[in-house]
Amino acid sequence: MTPTYSNLFPKFIALKSISTDPQFHSDIEKTATWLGEQFHKHGFEYKIVKGYENPIVLATYTVNPQAQTVLIYGHYDVQPAQKEDGWDSDPFTVTEREGRLFARGAVDNKGQILIHMSTVFDLIIEGKLRYNVIFLIEGNEETGSPRLSDFIRDHQDVLKKADFALISDGETTGGHPTLDVGFRGVINLQITLTTSDRELHSGLFGGVVPNAAQELSGLLGRLVDNKHEVTIPGFYDDAKPIDAELRKETQAFPIPQEEMLSLSGCSTLFVEPQANFFTKNGLLPTLEITGITTGYAGEGFKNSIPSVAVAKINIRTAPKQDPWKQCETIVSYIRSQIPSYAKIEIIQDQISSGILLNHIHEYFMRAKTIMKDVYGKAPVLKLCGATLPIANDFDKILHIPQIYASIGNEDCKMHAANENYSLEFLNKGLEFSRAFLQKE
Template identity: 30%
Template sequence: MSDAQKAIEYAHQNRERFSRELTEFIRIESVSTDDEYKPQVLKAAEWAADHLRKIGIENVALMPTGGHPVVYGDWLKRPGAPTVLIYGHYDVQPVDPIELWETSPFEATVKGDYLFGRGTSDMKGQVMATLNAVESIMKTGDFPVNLKFMLEGEEEIGSMNMGNFLPKHKDLFKADFCLNPDAGAISADEPTITFGLRGLAYFEVHVYGPTRDLHSGLFGGTVHNPAQALAELIAGMHDSNGTITLPGFYDSVRPVTDQEREATAKLPTTPESYLKQTEVPALWGEKEYTPALRTGARPTLEVNGLLSGWTGPGSKTVLPAKAMAKISCRLVPDQDPIEVHKQLVRYMEEHAPKTVTWEVKNLHDSPWAITDVNTNGVRAMAAAMETIWGKPPLYRREGGSIGVVAMLQNICGVESGLVGGGLPDDNVHSPNERMHLPTWHKNMDAFIHFFFNMK
């Protein structure tokens, strides 16, 4: 029996315990967006650190960041062997709206092949799959490569302190490859490697009219309603094809190559699959690109929230004093979030009516990232997936953003392999988040093969 097979046998024998430990982890309400949960976020960091020590990882420490700590650990006993950095995050999204949950969000509940609970898929389940693979090798033989760990507590709030933290510790986190299971698969039957992530630029656009809410019967038709002005401005940010109209928005966008079009065409993400997942009556967007390219390789501008006037029950006939929209742009190579901010301001300067005043607040940004699929780490993972699934993985560019991937690439020079057991219907960031247990177990087995393939 090979060393990998011994480790896989250990993993299979300990599946029940692995599930119990994941349940313990999920019970910790580590919501990073709310200061009320700060003690729970710290508790999750301490739980993760204790678990690393338990499976044999050394030099485990909680490193301060200015916010929630980074959990570090290492195992560096193979001179000359590659070093793999394992990334994960222990923070989770809020559970609101709580009334839509069918199970208690922090009580991991098994229903059929799924484990329900906040953080099951994003990403406590993925963290534990990786740690379980490490333990399985540790307990059955010699680990084939060196290891470092970076488990952060602020991914769900944009890794807001990592930009200052990483440059101070860039040598500590240098590695030959980063295994990042904070992605997912296209389906349970299609192993997937994500090699590209879009960046993010997040704004608030505020439009101001009168100094106070006015009576709409006395002033309507004479004073320009800020809500109407904002709605018209937002509507003008796309043309009839769904193309973004901010001046210069596409100037630096790297064109989609024929090779990318061919690779994307192999994905099972058809227009019909998008309709099924979203249950919308029809799709929308740039007609010259497929839906898969629109969500992975093209930039976007989306309205994430609107606020103005009276929104409570019943009627109140006011002309609101102000209106606000939260707007996010997903960015692709080679867009710069700072430039996109300037483009949004320029759009407002050119189109906002003189009847209102306005401001654009730049709240947050995150860079895009592209990984070379020919690196040893990506090839090692691809071979591992093919061993377990019996087919080569699919490759895709993902529409979401994981800020630390670009930071590791730009600051530490470390390429990341984005994988994981998350599936499109896992309800990530929504009520009734869940994880597909058979895929979770398959990923553990694949991670075991990955580590042996890296040696």
């Protein structure tokens, strides 16, 4: 660790900036103020912007008006943590054990954003900073960044000065440095199917009346065929084409399937021999039932025919698909499958686009090369199957290329007890950050 990092890290961690629990609101405020002070000390202009949920810290440093500008995004808020949750030490006191620093936020995201902060601070002092820098550090990532799009839209004048963005908020994959090059979009649906206004005795009415659980199972069962493909017409439209070069790079993904299989706890993965986990998971749309509730759930049996059945469904859209259009297609198909004797109500939520990032711009190439030097192996270009709304906001509002350089260790336990940053990965992260942000 560098002296700057080891000085600031325990102080940053000690601030209980838990955004998911309103009782920590004053700690949130203190954290934003503390961040502002660090930027101020190092000659940044900064604003603590209120009015978009928790305060957002926006700090800019101009090393040279002719230099290129990097926008570095991170978040200072963390998930809840209590010693009783299974922590071996106080979650808000950094504790070193067996080559790891244990603390809530150690990796997600205090530990990672502080790497870039402390590197920039050091490079300023040393007169070696390569880029002008804009830090955007928010306090609502753990609650879904509900107002961040608005903030970005309202602060385009500052943010658009950036030539590219650098984000470090994830883990390496299989011990390899990782550059994310794609994220899927998301659609959440809740389907409520009703066949009667009352539950009915399964003996006295069984076989003669509609059964909401049966109708819902039939519907859900028909949505996926025995090749695990979604049967909704149009579901795969605009999804399949993919840049040959990227396909080649992601195909060459150095993580053995066995490792992903072991991570899944399953006995098989639905990946064809010629594809790989990340190509399939990152590039194809999928439909997953995430919950079904109907009828009696207790011990033993209650022999009633359910009149209401509810399913929650999570759809991930391919990076090139329009999730709002897909949602329309899916919802109208589902409606068309419901017999006239059943009523259906569908709630749509959390719709967000996917994206395939530009992975051949100069900054990306530079990050790739430096990572290879620092880690001694080429980074994996990962098509991430999850959804990152900020990637879209930066793309659609700021129109700038982005680098998602995940530098946390894979076993960091983010969101869980004993979150930790491996010193080996932390030092590699500092090394990468310095090499990337310093002048030649």
